Amino acid sequence: MNRNIACIGAGYIGGPTMAVIAQKNPDRKVMVVDLSQERIDAWNSDDLPIYEPGLDEVVRSCRGKNLFFSTDVAAAIRACDIIFVGVNTPTKTFGKGAGYASDLQFWEAAARTISQEANGDKIIVEKSTLPIRTADAMATVLHTHPEHTFTVLSNPEFLAEGSAINDLLNPDRVLIGGPTDARGQEAVQALVDLYAAWVPRERIITTNVWSSEMSKLAANAMLAQRISSVNAFSALCEATGADIDEVTAVLGMDHRIGRYFLKAGPGFGGSCFKKDVLNLVYLCRSYGLDEAADYWESVVTMNDVQQRRIVERMVKALFNTLAGKRIALFGFAFKANTGDTRETPALTVAHLLNEEHAEIVVTDPKALRNAAKDLAGLDRITLEPDPYKAAEGCDAIVIMTEWACYKDLDWKRLYASMRKPALLFDTRNLLDGRALKQLGFNVLAVGKSL
């Protein structure tokens, strides 16, 4: 076997992961391939197709040396004996399992291409988040060309957007699932060697394939659930006069619970949480586990409720009608430090506000390009890069994304430019609500009364 590495799919996962693998394994050739010429051109340019702190530096240090981006999928498959598959697996929008199951068409196409182009034995590494037992299915597709041996491993990626490079450089754990037979274990070892170049051995866990596939879904489901739980508490805090930030401070000091992912807000977003939870729901249903399916589905339901509650509270605070009122959404990305708007709570809130016939102005330091696509076709929407201009004449500002720059705005000036009474709804509990109140704002926050 040679030591070269291919990755099919140059997206949010494939790109950064391969860049770090290349940097830490200077003796290996890493080839990232994708069918999209536009995407590959961007990876080969100074304007990378995704924004991640630190990514530019890593790519610059390896590109053209041992890291290559190309559209020639077949050449990469032939040149490399370890092939990562990191294609997109969005939630199905059609047919059986629509809205829940993963759409595996890109993934199956990749498997078929590998099996056609392979010129020898290959190790195939599932990097996309996939339903449990997908490795089995992949093996079946690959074995339509039985002259070569394909060993399918599961190696789910746990990076979070906005901290991808740091997560890749210092992972909590690297998970590798492989078949328990001798060949499977050999393939697992080959992949362990790759990561051991920079990850301490005790953080590299090996399991059977199914446990590995399941672990990724399980981790995201548990994290999404933490957020939904805190948001459920926030509703009760608003009703009883308790303060969610005090409650979560107490929760976070309990070592059995831990202090992460306890921030109340507008609900989780991003490409993984909702998709993975719905995937889990679908899996449970396909195995007849209805109770378990309902249990996980409630995590998504609670998230939807949180966004509906934001709009309900706004309607109430703005005298029961939003028709014709101007509302500025500060932030559209699903979280700070990214331009990614997939499943962003801001989009749901924008839709609900639009149903109330509000005029919406959206501002965001990085996500306006995506926002324009997401909001295409909606009436009464304006996009405005400058937050001061966005706020002009508005009845309300809604902080939707926890961009640090919003803390440093001149809120006095913003207040002066708004229609009175001026409402500020801080769905991230980012700002100093009391100070804003003193400036004259009516202030709403999540899980507390000010």
Added chain:
Amino acid sequence: MNRDIACIGAGYIGGPTMAVIALKNPDRRVMVVDISKERIDAWNSDQLPVYEPGLDEVVRACRGKNLFFSTDVAAAIRACDTIFVGVNTPTKTFGEGAGYASDLQYWEAAARTIAAEANGDKIVVEKSTLPVRTADAMAAVLHTHPEHTFTVLSNPEFLAEGSAIEDLLHPDRVLIGGPETKTGKAAVRALVEIYATWVPRRRILTTDVWSSELSKLAANAMLAQRISSMNAFSALCEATGADVDEVAEVLGMDRRIGPHFLKAGPGFGGSCFRKDVLNLVYLCRTYGLKACAEYWEGVIRMNEEQQRRIVERTVRALFNTLSGKRLVLFGFAFKANTGDTRETPALAVARLLLEERASLVVTDPRALPNARQDLAGTPVIFEEDPYAAAQGADAILLMTEWSCYRELDWARIYSLMRKPALVFDTRNILDHALLRRLGFRVLAVGRA
């Protein structure tokens, strides 16, 4: 104000907590009172009414010096200016909110007694787990005697049974909620002082009363939820061939999730988790938060489902009928190292097995007295000796993770049982490969 401390209610919380407070505050007198003579006599005997590792030593070190147990509630109220209320607040079994809300009758009676007997200003500390805004209600009851000032603080207890003394000595945090008034802040300071004799100051959190009350429910709800989530995964693992313990290990290495409370099993038990989650459900309903209520109720439903699944899998493994078969529960306590059987999963499983007309035997190193009460009126046989219990049995269901069960002579047990012999290890603590070699059929949680 004097420095003496009273505690009304000498139960699982009041007893150990006051013992540790007395131990760490040798200059303060601590009086634990309860209207149950039997309970107080037990606290004054060598056979304490609560079993907790280390409790005997702490009680022995202070009792008769600065720690006193008595039935004279009125005297304690008069003698002490800080009064903890740690009475039982079980889930209501009747009327409005039955099955969800807390039954506050003991708690209200305590408040009325304090108001009636008080001879000066008092700090009243809620120690029982109570619904949010109970402190308000307590203040209202107390102020029927307006000649004295009563300041109500919330100071929820986070100890876990089986490690109560350890938890009290080294708490993750002590939480004190008090009114934001001047009297309120002074009262909070007085309570901080009691704990600061042994708890680092940065671990003592002070909040408003409602946040404190809600925090306790919230913490237990999130812990119960972790267990329900793992149990939901266990069902999927059984169906797909994944291994729930491998999954738990991976989850535990994610610092955002953490390694605790990730053990799949027969579901959570104990006096707090179910009660607190149901309380939360009731609170959400009261405030019209229907989606939140259903969300938290899902944690309970998943727990019940886990117990149903255990019985379903047992029925399937025993050729679809349990009628007349001898099944043995190894362990009845809700967890190891306690005799407590409140809300134990073993009871739910026992009832379901009895519905299937199984002939049921229960063994447990500590919990048989409670098990006898819980299963009174049923034909269940209770047996101290696990080997005698296993005699002629078709199946053993390991329900409690007592470490002594790991050390049993399983070859001998196999030889005593009817064949084919089944072991269902609902705690995944036994060596399944070994059991299979011995001839057992083995079922586990979250493994195909």
